[in-house]
Amino acid sequence: MGTPVTLLNVWTLIYEYQNIADPTNTWRNTFDFFDGTAVPTATDHIVTSLNAFTNSMLHASDQSVKVSCYAWAKGRQPYPSGEPIFTFTQAVPGVAAAIWYPPMTGSFSPTGKEVVARIDHEPTLGGKPGRSFLRRFFGILDIAGSAEGDWIIPGGAPGYDSVLQGVITSTGLNEHLNGGTSNVKLAVVRYSPKTNVVHGYSNINSLKFIGVTTNRATRKNKK
Numbered sequence: 001m002g003t004p005v006t007l008l009n010v011w012t013l014i015y016e017y018q019n020i021a022d023p024t025n026t027w028r029n030t031f032d033f034f035d036g037t038a039v040p041t042a043t044d045h046i047v048t049s050l051n052a053f054t055n056s057m058l059h060a061s062d063q064s065v066k067v068s069c070y071a072w073a074k075g076r077q078p079y080p081s082g083e084p085i086f087t088f089t090q091a092v093p094g095v096a097a098a099i100w101y102p103p104m105t106g107s108f109s110p111t112g113k114e115v116v117a118r119i120d121h122e123p124t125l126g127g128k129p130g131r132s133f134l135r136r137f138f139g140i141l142d143i144a145g146s147a148e149g150d151w152i153i154p155g156g157a158p159g160y161d162s163v164l165q166g167v168i169t170s171t172g173l174n175e176h177l178n179g180g181t182s183n184v185k186l187a188v189v190r191y192s193p194k195t196n197v198v199h200g201y202s203n204i205n206s207l208k209f210i211g212v213t214t215n216r217a218t219r220k221n222k223k
Helices: 045-055 158-170
Strands: 005-019 026-034 062-074 086-093 115-123 130-135 185-192 197-214
Touching: 005 045, 005 185, 005 197, 026 045, 026 130, 026 197, 045 062, 115 185, 130 197, 158 197
Parallel strands: none
Antiparallel strands: 005 026, 005 062, 026 185, 062 086, 115 130, 115 197, 185 197
16 A cells, blocks of 8 residues: 545544453444544544444444544554544443344344445445445344355345334434435545545445345454
8 A cells, every 4th residue: 555545524433342251352343424514523423323323233242342533544544643533432232132123033143253234335426335244243043045155134135224224313323324414424435445546435325234245254454
């Protein structure tokens, strides 16, 4: 990667989680957003809204433990010298059991972290969506193998997407989608790693529940 590149008024939130019984079992989700009015703070609505949103995807055996915010960049973070704008710790167990049954079935028994739920961030300007991968979301009774060798949701994704849309509304995250009332918007950044060039960003129209897939359980992260 070449010289670090940035994008004015675009920020990255990182939500970190752990298994309560095994604190070494950790994972994270990241979200990019545009805020042209001020440097973000820990009490901003998008921060607390996403905190509630991600917590709804965790089961009671797992908890949210840390939230950090950075100026968006590829390479060493410039705000300043790799430090976050803010970070705070917490210990908030998940509440998925109160939200996702149905379409989930039976009691929760986790799969490996490589088996994930995929949610797409659909951009207003088209092109590839952003993606969130939810680890330890599906239990072993919620998915099945297929003749093609892929994981599937036996009841299909629409039931999950219906619940997802309700969570987006109940947590207030809909205010930060393109049709929402807030000027602070979830975003997909367009970046070319081969040329190390940022091509801007696109607001997110909607979040859509796609289904179950696999994703590497360990990833390198610049932050």
